[in-house]
Amino acid sequence: MAKVTLTFDNGPESQVTPQVLDCLAHHGVKSTFFVLGRKVSTPAGLDLARRASREGHWIGNHTWSHIGRMGEGTGEAALQEFERTEQALSWVKQPVPLFRPRGGAGKLGKGLLHPAVVERLTLGGYTCVLWNSVPGDYRDPDGWMERALADCRTREWSLVVLHDLPNGAMLHLDGFLRKLREEGYQLTQDFPPECTPIVGGKIVQPLDGFL
Ligand SMILES: [Zn+2]
Incomplete structure (x- = not known):
């Protein structure tokens, strides 16, 4: 049975995240929300992320400001984007801490990750979650x-x-x-191995293509 994992990036947003959570609950689907630190550090954003977590979704760090590809800036800037968001997510309790870098229109490749952040991810036992499908709902x-x-x-x-x-x-x-249910897909919260180059702090795929 073919599988689909859903992730929701760049929120939370008061105007839409509650409806997304209602819909996922209605369908009994668990997902991951890769949140922006600057949004999840507001009272409304924090409430929404806490609700998502309470309802069984995972919460991941998707940088503070979502500006630029971290590999193209300094290590200091990349780490700051990471750490400020981690501080805003210090309440999260889940099996493995998650991080997703900003691609920019779904772009993988060079500059996606910064070596300083890779080191931080390995020391902190993080799983780095990339993707293989970007249908372009944002545009x-x-x-x-x-x-x-x-x-x-x-x-x-x-x-x-x-x-x-x-x-x-x-x-x-x-x-x-x-439609996914009609077509017989299994909806799962786990991530396909091909999309996780770092798992629980261990580098399991060559990272050269992302640095
Ligand atoms: Zn994003």
């Missing part, structure tokens, strides 16, 4: 669903990047989940 709020379905049909285990941003795209989340 195409109505067309992303068909693209996501078509893309999921191309592989055995898709890790889909969606965004809990208030652009209307998440109005289609319910329809997307219905």
Whole structure:
């Protein structure tokens, strides 16, 4: 049975994250929210992330400000983006701490990671979660669903990047989940090994292509 893992990046946002959580609960789907430190450090953002965590979703660090690719700046700047967000997430209790770098329109490749942050991830026992499916809900709020379905049909285990941003795209989340169920996918919270170059602090894939 082909599998799909859903992740929601760049939130939380008061105008959309509650509806996303309601929808996931309705479908009995657990996911991961890769939050921005600057959003999760506000009272409203903290409440939403706490709710997501309480409802069984995982919370991951997705940098403080989401500006630039960390490998293209200084180690100090990259670490600051990481640590400020970690401070905002100090309350999170889950099996393994999670981090996802900013790609920029789904781009992997050179500059995605910074060596200083890789060292921090290995010392801290983090899992680094990348992706293999970016259907573009952030730029195409109505067309992303068909693209996501078509893309999921191309592989055995898709890790889909969606965004809990208030652009209307998440109005289609319910329809997307219905379609995935109809087509027989197993929805799982775990990550496909090909998308996790660092697992629990251990480097399990060559990182040269990301540095
Ligand atoms: Zn992002």
